[in-house]
Amino acid sequence: MSDDNSTPRTFSAPKGTYDLLPPDSATFLAVREAVAGPLRAAGYGYVETPGFEQVELFSRGVGESTDIVTKEMYTLTTKGGDQLALRPEGTASVLRAALQANLHRQGNLPVKLWYSGSYYRYERPQAGRYRHFSQVGAEALGVEDPALDAELIILAADAYRSLGLREVKLVLNSLGDAKCRPGYRAALQEFLRGLDLDEQTRERIEINPLRVLDDKRESVRGQLAGAPMIPDHLCDDCRAYHASVRALLTEAGVPFVDDPRLVRGLDYYTRTTFEFVHDGLGAQSGVGGGGRYDGLSEMIGGPALPSVGWALGVDRIVLALRAEGVTTEVPAATDVYAVPLGEAARSALFPLVTELRRAGVAADFAYGGKGVKSAMKSANRSGARIALVAGDRDLADGVLQLKDLSSGEQWPVQLDQVPTEVRKLLG
Template sequence: MSFQAPKGTFDWLPPQSDRILAVRETLVEAVRRAGYGYIETPTFEDTDLFKRGVGESTDVVTKEMYTFEDKGGRSITLRPEGTASVVRAVLQHSLQNAGQLPVKLWYSGSQYRYERAQKGRYRHFWQVGAEALGAEDPALDAELILLAWQGFAAVGLKRVTLLLNSLGDKNCRPAYRAALVEFLRKLDLDEATRARIEINPLRVLDDKRPDVQAKLAGAPLAVDHLCEACKAYHEEVRALLTALGVPFTDDPKLVRGLDYYTRTAFEFVHDGLGAQASVGGGGRYDGLSEQIGGPSLPSVGWALGVDRTFLAMEAEGLLDDLTSQRVEVYGVPLGEDARRRLFLLVNELRQAGVSADMAFGGKGVKAAMKGADRSGARFALILGERDLAAEAVQLKDLTTGDQTEVPLAQVVEVLKGKLQ
């Protein structure tokens, strides 16, 4: 029997896996410079965390979660998104009481949703995220949007568009909700969609079906129902982004797919991904902490799709610029005595901070040199019986083809100098 990865999942393999790691690290580089600390949460959580946090009316909860009963009879769900888990962890460990607010955190990990598998939409996908918890400040919203924008710029993407909207808050959203429900009830919609109107009408606006979108053309917009406080907040976010030089497009129809968003909502889209255009997004979620049993903790954050970003980079022809180098130095031994000595030398290089590998399995020189080329190493160390007698090794620059003899006692020092 031959096993394969489950439908809608994928394996990252070298050299692509080296590139995807580089993308992930680059996306969060600006976040780390801004003082965000790393958090890691379990891959699975109590199902009620997502029901209460993400929203029982969302497609994520009603259709897409991987939920099962564990051996203790508890309902467990593989995490479909990262924010609810981060807020749960902050509350459980009382981080909001441990020091200065906001609590700034970033994460990286796999999420799981049972979706129709297609390119750019997987059932297992990788995200990086950043969250700032415990402060209601438009500058914090602008900071996080800027950090995401800088992440996309750092990987070289030029065709990303930032969409921006405000969803209002608990003071002004009820009036908007009432106007929206009144409008939606008059439309000819299927039974499931009509049921959604009564639970959370904003979810109807997020329906991607073209026939439904056509009927929604004249729907009331959240920005037309904002209270004065939300208007002022939104205008300050817009002004700060303009001052920072972050271009954005106002999208009054933008509705994020999770129930916890309030006020600022944003999405990053790329024109090279077809229907699955989103490469990331987020917003403010001031009521999420209270929804899952915690105190008031106004917060804002985002998640960026690493695999989606990778596809966007592919669309822009940027992947060739990513290094696939596994090691800097590759050893090629000729003979058993040389193999023993080179094995020790490779270890010396690693101890000195130089990434190194060598040919294993008794390969001949031709096969070993092929291994050196495939490794992406810049230098090869070729050691034969004559070299051992001379207490030297042949150092070959795999970029230029130049080859020089270097005393064994000086190899580490010489290579460190060349690599610097």
Template sequence: MSTFKAPKGTFDLIPPYSATYLAVRDAISGPLRRSGYGYVETPGFEDVNLFARGVGESTDIVTKEMYTLTTKGGSELALRPEGTASVLRAALEASLHKQGNLPVKLWYSGSYYRYERPQKGRYRHFSQVGAEAIGAEDPALDAELIILADQAYRSLGLRNFRILLNSLGDKECRPVYREVLQGFLRGLDLDEETRRRIEINPLRVLDDKRAEVQKQLVGAPSLADHLCDACKAYHSEVRALLTAAGVAFEDDEKLVRGLDYYTRTTFEFVHDGLGSQSAVGGGGRYDGLSEMIGGPALPSVGWALGVDRTVLALEAEGIELDIPPATSVFAVPLGEEARRVLFGLVTELRKAGVATDFGYGAKSLKSHMKNAHRSGARYALVAGERDLAEGLVQLKDMETGEQEPIALDRVVEELRAKSA
């Protein structure tokens, strides 16, 4: 065994378990690909200031959880802790917003990194699929993204998730609420770090999960009571569009999300089968983020769904995805001539689109057939010297146990028809 292990708080994805992760990524991205979202991929690390400015200096992500490094040239970089700031930076750098046809609709998939206390459902390296719609302020866009995430989860068979929804107001009404909230929070008995947060980003205090803090927040001024008419109308339209689409949601006044850049619509997907780490994904509108990172005003909305958390949600509901075997046909050669002939057939079958594997190494028929069973293949293609002399191979159905001879020149055609 290797003396090296995966770093603490990380994990390797290996077959056959990894196939579930691929299926989940496909299921989440499927509705996006069918709705005008193009794929974007960004580097695993960025200038540290992109996240300090974009995610927010007061967030735990930036103050405690970011992996930072200094390059040999003296540049300060950070492993990306989330996807939105990177995707928006890439869109701005490529001037996608200047090519007309706003919003720019993008989806992405990748690994993200946060230095956290490792526990089930919360690792230091995690995988997300996300979507961003950049450059348009329209309640229909907010609703579209929530509906597409709902569709993705339902396509996986998930049922026991809830969508929490809130509005955080905008640059007109949020400052007024912020002041009222600060006045209320300053009168509470809170620790020093939380008191510091009151001055930097008081809405984050509402998100504090500690029971002793939540007890004191009873009677806190409500953001809904301080929304301006424009924000109320916008939120009402998002809610109406979701309801018309048959997407159930719960209004949650305390939902603020953990990033500083959100405005107006904010939402979270939670699954009650996951214990304390119940959030499986979330997002919202971030109308001021582009300006925060040096771009023009580009109102935008997006979300990220955790692949790891979604897999845990599937396990919690006892859902096993129907993942077809990676191999349809397994070729078993008996003897040198058979190795040469069958290897050629394997190459032809693969070219014809039939997933095929080969019995490597000088093994007995019994050993080869064990490997054929382990591969999950429906058919085994077996040939020895006598078969080849007659221009045949034996085709064995691994489910029924039935075996039939097939002419060598008919193998590709027959198996392509059976695998279709």
């Protein structure tokens, strides 16, 4: 705390984070709604989970060998000695909440849930990669069906398209299941053990060798050219499942690119795995992704509950919109701006603004006793289409002046006719 003779300290947002403020925040809200709207229409209900969970939920679910758990997770110890972590991703938390509430026992599977919120990872900050970031996600719990995988992918693809994005590409792969993954794992380990790798990467080979395929360092990637690919090791069931997903996407007109190296950064994925990428974002090209995670429920102490889901990065989508020069349609924050000239006008216009708001009209008021020139500048800055201006002479005649701010045209309107006239002008 500063003393009386020192300048109080000023504060900035922590490194790698950002403040979301108008007018940019309107674009973020538009993106969230573009993603959430189709989910609600497809039967997904909203879920919200705490910003922190027990560390073990993520170490067991996300995977102890992942960078998220080993390097990027924010952890803390409470006064009671509990080990907690700020949530680095959404799926494990949503599944935990569904299991805790026994949603899977209510007889209506799949349990369809969507969520929106902030997540936290100790990243090296750069464009498109933050330590605090925003996602919208969706999970379908309790059913193993390629149509469910396809549904979620189609909903995400349609959301991107509805925003006007045309350069988002879908990358698709299958990671197999408990039947065929062990054979592939052994073949991959044998190959990786023969490479020139650092000690930490060699340890990863023994814990989860698929993580090595996801390594972004050129010193590692350059040695992976001859690595065995998982599509060559899929069992008949996984091959047929993946073929069904691909056929459903093709029928729905959703193009995709097969990538046998796609494994993503989380340990819980099985079978269908996918990522949406945008080449206009540089190194941080992923704008969303997900997959099937049939074993995650058992990893965190629940019953067998085959599930699939995804998370789309709101921050990355906004960057993609800027890269393509797409402007989202954002409703005006204010349609009507009231300008009172004197105390009598303030008393008359303030209840009128309240009435308009209750009728669904976005309305604002010239607070602080501004003069007419200053108030009209505020009206124009607000983006309002209409100004309501009233002085003592107007009130004596039972009218106020309605001004169309785009054309400059102005005319008197009876006070009791103002709501009707405003709605007519706003269409």
